[in-house]
Amino acid sequence: MQNRQYRLGVADASMGYLYPPQLGIEKKSSHMLCNEISNTNKYLTLDFSPSKNTLSNTNYHPYITKIITSILLIFTFLSCTKNTEFYSRDDYNKVKKIDVHIHISTARDAFGEQAQKDNFKLLNIVVDLSKGTQFIEDEYTHRLDQKTRHPQDFEFATAFSIKNWDDPDWIVNTIAWLDKSFNEGAIGVKVWKNIGMVFRDKNGELVMIDDPKLDSIFNYIEKRGKTLIGHLGEPQSCWLPLDQMIVNNDIAYFKEHPQYHMYRHPEMPSYEEQIAARDRMLAKHPNLTFIGAHMGSLEHDVDELAKRLDRFPNMSVDLAARIGQVFYQTIEDREKVRDFFIKYQDRLLYATDMGDRGKQDVSELQKKMHDTWFLDWQFLVTDDWMTSGRVNEKFQGIKLPREVVDKIYTKNARKWLKMFSDEKE
Numbered sequence: 001m002q003n004r005q006y007r008l009g010v011a012d013a014s015m016g017y018l019y020p021p022q023l024g025i026e027k028k029s030s031h032m033l034c035n036e037i038s039n040t041n042k043y044l045t046l047d048f049s050p051s052k053n054t055l056s057n058t059n060y061h062p063y064i065t066k067i068i069t070s071i072l073l074i075f076t077f078l079s080c081t082k083n084t085e086f087y088s089r090d091d092y093n094k095v096k097k098i099d100v101h102i103h104i105s106t107a108r109d110a111f112g113e114q115a116q117k118d119n120f121k122l123l124n125i126v127v128d129l130s131k132g133t134q135f136i137e138d139e140y141t142h143r144l145d146q147k148t149r150h151p152q153d154f155e156f157a158t159a160f161s162i163k164n165w166d167d168p169d170w171i172v173n174t175i176a177w178l179d180k181s182f183n184e185g186a187i188g189v190k191v192w193k194n195i196g197m198v199f200r201d202k203n204g205e206l207v208m209i210d211d212p213k214l215d216s217i218f219n220y221i222e223k224r225g226k227t228l229i230g231h232l233g234e235p236q237s238c239w240l241p242l243d244q245m246i247v248n249n250d251i252a253y254f255k256e257h258p259q260y261h262m263y264r265h266p267e268m269p270s271y272e273e274q275i276a277a278r279d280r281m282l283a284k285h286p287n288l289t290f291i292g293a294h295m296g297s298l299e300h301d302v303d304e305l306a307k308r309l310d311r312f313p314n315m316s317v318d319l320a321a322r323i324g325q326v327f328y329q330t331i332e333d334r335e336k337v338r339d340f341f342i343k344y345q346d347r348l349l350y351a352t353d354m355g356d357r358g359k360q361d362v363s364e365l366q367k368k369m370h371d372t373w374f375l376d377w378q379f380l381v382t383d384d385w386m387t388s389g390r391v392n393e394k395f396q397g398i399k400l401p402r403e404v405v406d407k408i409y410t411k412n413a414r415k416w417l418k419m420f421s422d423e424k425e
């Protein structure tokens with residue numbers, strides 16, 4: 001028999017066929033052994049070479065022992081591979097995660113404290129709610145304050161006001177504001193649905209996202225190497241009557257905010273026109289790093305979203321407040337949704353759109369945060385059958401492979417937003 005060595009991937013050579021006597025197999029659970037193997041970065045070498053006089057009576061027994069030990073090691077290795085391919089519900093607290101779409105507009109630390117407990121870091125985003133420059137500055141101050149006090153837990157994104165759009169100095173002033181924001185640490189800029197759905201210029205025309213006047217702003221964001229986050233348009237449901245909406249959170253939102261329920265405002269641009277304006281803007285700025293908030297307003301159909309991701313390589317999307325539409329699509333075709341998440345694993349960022357304005361009861365807020373984050377984790381990492389207030393039927397988790405989960409929860413945020421770029425992974 002020839003000397004043969006089998007290299008079996010990640011393990012420590014020191015744990016070769018000498019194991020188990022040296023390490024004591026009976027004292028170690030397979031879980032501990034898996035951790036040992038995955039914490040090392042060398043190859044496991046199994047040596048099948050027989051010692052001299054192998055078949056003599058005196059050496060027969062050690063030879064058999066070697067074989068049995070090697071087989072045991074192979075089984076252990078295979079079970080490790082199986083265990084490390086997927087996360088479980090119990091891994092929730094252990095795994096570092098980032099929520100790239102939250103809004104904290106208060107000095108209190110309730111949100112950040114719960115995020116720490118749930119092992120989340122956060123992107124705290126300013127939104128231009130069409131209330132003018134002072135409003136933006138106040139909102140911005142809260143973001144900067146949280147970042148300054150908890151630099152390891154927060155990054156922040158700024159926004160700009162379009163209230164003074166018709167001023168001849170609007171572009172210069174807006175760039176000056178962005179310059180100040182970037183110099184103070186903002187890693188991105190958010191534009192909101194008021195562009196396209198609310199704000200009108202002095203001639204009474206709606207300003208759309210592909211307006212040439214915005215090009216200088218987007219060029220500047222690109223030049224500074226920052227990311228544009230766009231909540232543009234709304235979910236397709238917004239153009240449907242309440243009883244045809246597919247998720248309960250949309251029904252609740254549009255009941256409460258009829259001014260944004262486009263079904264009631266047929267004089268306004270259609271869903272397709274909103275998406276087309278966004279696409280024209282992206283076509284004009286192919287080198288701008290863009291994150292479509294809320295699944296790029298293509299939340300209802302992973303096929304439609306896939307087409308945009310194929311067409312615009314610098315576009316990714318966050319999942320904020322649209323996980324219900326993902327649940328809904330898995331009820332119809334779970335494999336299709338799962339395949340989409342795996343195929344576009346580099347283009348999806350975990351996010352919720354939760355926030356704190358300092359008014360909600362702290363324990364209520366923190367419970368909601370934990371429950372939301374944990375439910376989404378369960379959905380993404382397990383194949384459990386689940387329920388959620390967002391949809392009316394049971395649905396099954398999509399059990400994504402571990403490396404896909406890591407990208408959606410952290411790696412993509414580091415790549416698309418350069419979050420915590422001074423930190424080691």
Ligand SMILES: [Zn+2]
Pocket residue numbers: 101103320353
């Ligand atoms: Zn938001």
